[in-house]
Amino acid sequence: MKHWETLFTKKLKETDLGDDPAHDLAHFTRVVATAKALAADEGARLEIVVPAAWLHDLVNVPKNDPRRSQASRLSAEEALRFLRGVEYPEAFLPDIAHAIESHSYSAGIAPRTVEARVVQDADRLDGLGAIGIARCFAVGGLLGVRFYDPEDPFAERRPWDDRVNAIDHFHVKLFKTAESLTTAAGRREGARRAEFMRQYLARLALEIGGEMAPSASTGVG
Numbered sequence: 001m002k003h004w005e006t007l008f009t010k011k012l013k014e015t016d017l018g019d020d021p022a023h024d025l026a027h028f029t030r031v032v033a034t035a036k037a038l039a040a041d042e043g044a045r046l047e048i049v050v051p052a053a054w055l056h057d058l059v060n061v062p063k064n065d066p067r068r069s070q071a072s073r074l075s076a077e078e079a080l081r082f083l084r085g086v087e088y089p090e091a092f093l094p095d096i097a098h099a100i101e102s103h104s105y106s107a108g109i110a111p112r113t114v115e116a117r118v119v120q121d122a123d124r125l126d127g128l129g130a131i132g133i134a135r136c137f138a139v140g141g142l143l144g145v146r147f148y149d150p151e152d153p154f155a156e157r158r159p160w161d162d163r164v165n166a167i168d169h170f171h172v173k174l175f176k177t178a179e180s181l182t183t184a185a186g187r188r189e190g191a192r193r194a195e196f197m198r199q200y201l202a203r204l205a206l207e208i209g210g211e212m213a214p215s216a217s218t219g220v221g
Helices: 002-014 025-042 046-055 068-085 090-102 114-125 129-143 168-180 184-208
Strands: none
Touching (some): 025 114, 046 068, 090 114, 114 184, 129 168, 129 184, 168 184
16 A cells, blocks of 8 residues: 555646645645544445545636536546556555545535445544644634634624634534544544533633633742
8 A cells, every 4th residue: 555655646736736735735644544543443334435535626626616526526537547547456445535525514425335434524523623723713714714703702793604704613513523524433522522612712811801710820920
């Protein structure tokens, strides 16, 4: 598999991934590492999981592009062309294509295989936790979205709207993503990452309100 992963990485380095830091080469590397861990827990075939994880976002469609829901299908088609070009075993290609097509939240395709569930969970976990917070604000910056609504940061008197406020995306999509995970290990990790995000929002509420958290020190001076 190491030989193939070298080819997959080379392909990504040669591909225009756009200027979205949430979908750069580091994103693919994290998703692959998580997918391998989930595959070990679920007994999934690495011959399908690894190429699908490396190539899942091979065609990058911006978040605000009307073709966004087609991105996973386009990525699957491009991945198959590439894999056939490097003579990857044909028997694995249909399941690799399905794992890529079904990983996307916006595509709405239910994963039919354990490998597809692993790749889907690995990608969705990367949108949660500490890295998920960083990605949320990075994408918000690209789209010209402000951090929060200064008049009503936590939508007590308005609907959530992540087209205007970055932290609204936590509630519009990310917490729902954590609830959509289908592997046992993925659900456990998703719950941990979602809890960290809730702690972040609680801390943000303090800072927005001009408060400071209690000191951890019990000494004087």
